[in-house]
Amino acid sequence: MDYEGLIIRPPSEAQSLLLQVTVGCSHNQCAFCGTYRQKKFKIKPAQRIEEDLREAATYGRIERVFLCDGDAIIIPHPRLIEILNMINAHLPGLDRIGSYGNVKSILKKSVEELKELRKCGLKIIYLGVETGNAEILEKIKKGATRERMIEAARRVKEAGIELSVTVILGIGGVEKSIEHAMDTAGLLSAMDPDYVGALTLMFVPGTPMYEDYMSGRFVLPDKIGFIRELYLMIAHSNFSDCYFASNHASNYVPIRARLPRQKDKVVQKLGAIVEAGDTSSMRPEYLRGL
Numbered sequence: 001m002d003y004e005g006l007i008i009r010p011p012s013e014a015q016s017l018l019l020q021v022t023v024g025c026s027h028n029q030c031a032f033c034g035t036y037r038q039k040k041f042k043i044k045p046a047q048r049i050e051e052d053l054r055e056a057a058t059y060g061r062i063e064r065v066f067l068c069d070g071d072a073i074i075i076p077h078p079r080l081i082e083i084l085n086m087i088n089a090h091l092p093g094l095d096r097i098g099s100y101g102n103v104k105s106i107l108k109k110s111v112e113e114l115k116e117l118r119k120c121g122l123k124i125i126y127l128g129v130e131t132g133n134a135e136i137l138e139k140i141k142k143g144a145t146r147e148r149m150i151e152a153a154r155r156v157k158e159a160g161i162e163l164s165v166t167v168i169l170g171i172g173g174v175e176k177s178i179e180h181a182m183d184t185a186g187l188l189s190a191m192d193p194d195y196v197g198a199l200t201l202m203f204v205p206g207t208p209m210y211e212d213y214m215s216g217r218f219v220l221p222d223k224i225g226f227i228r229e230l231y232l233m234i235a236h237s238n239f240s241d242c243y244f245a246s247n248h249a250s251n252y253v254p255i256r257a258r259l260p261r262q263k264d265k266v267v268q269k270l271g272a273i274v275e276a277g278d279t280s281s282m283r284p285e286y287l288r289g290l
């Protein structure tokens with residue numbers, strides 16, 4: 001397989017074939033993200049993608065494909081359909097194709113186009129919203145507003161594609177901690193995704209946020225502060241049916257819950273940790289990672 005640079009994928013795509021169809025991220029400006037800083041965004045040539053698919057076809061049955069890198073949904077519609085058709089032709093019997101997407105790229109597609117992508121096997125889109133607070137969104141250069149995030153979620157869901165959203169605990173620092181949690185609960189409720197993954201902010205050298213942290217301009221909440229954010233986000237959000245997880249390696253307390261069914265139980269657990277200020281059961285620092 002032809003991989004250019006660092007390749008990442010969501011934890012739930014661990015068993016998927018990672019097919020790199022773009023290099024880098026079309027946005028590449030988020031202040032906390034260093035993943036694709038060294039990569040200039042481009043769409044890979046169809047011929048190169050097809051060579052990878054020919055190789056993958058020799059591996060035996062593949063059930064899932066994840067489109068790398070940061071934002072395959074930005075690929076112009078006819079070209080993306082062509083890529084999906086090529087995947088299905090080389091890998092018959094596929095259950096699902098997944099991709100990261102950002103708000104701008106999703107909103108370049110109409111619901112009809114998203115439905116076509118769904119028909120061609122695109123069944124899940126992973127969207128990083130990070131926060132629902134407008135001021136923080138601007139500060140971290142997310143390139144998207146709350147309103148546009150809600151509209152992107154509406155289109156994806158209307159097209160029958162599953163939506164998995166990530167948020168970042170601590171992204172507002174100590175200063176905006178409570179606003180971040182409350183506004184994110186509001187945004188998540190309005191988006192009503194199928195999955196939410198909460199990560200805890202970790203700094204990546206070379207990013208603007210790392211510089212702010214090192215110079216003291218940005219102060220992180222303490223461990224209990226992160227859990228308070230998680231607690232508030234869950235306690236104040238309303239979902240129809242959402243799998244909420246904070247089991248990513250960056251987090252101090254792993255939570256896996258089907259909401260709203262298990263909401264009371266989780267809120268009680270997190271509330272007790274916050275109230276007691278007890279950090280003894282938290283993941284130790286040396287086991288955390290991105």
Ligand code: SF4
Nearest residue numbers: 025028029030033070
């Ligand atoms: S959109 Fe995603 S991949 Fe691109 S810079 Fe922002 S966080 Fe990183």
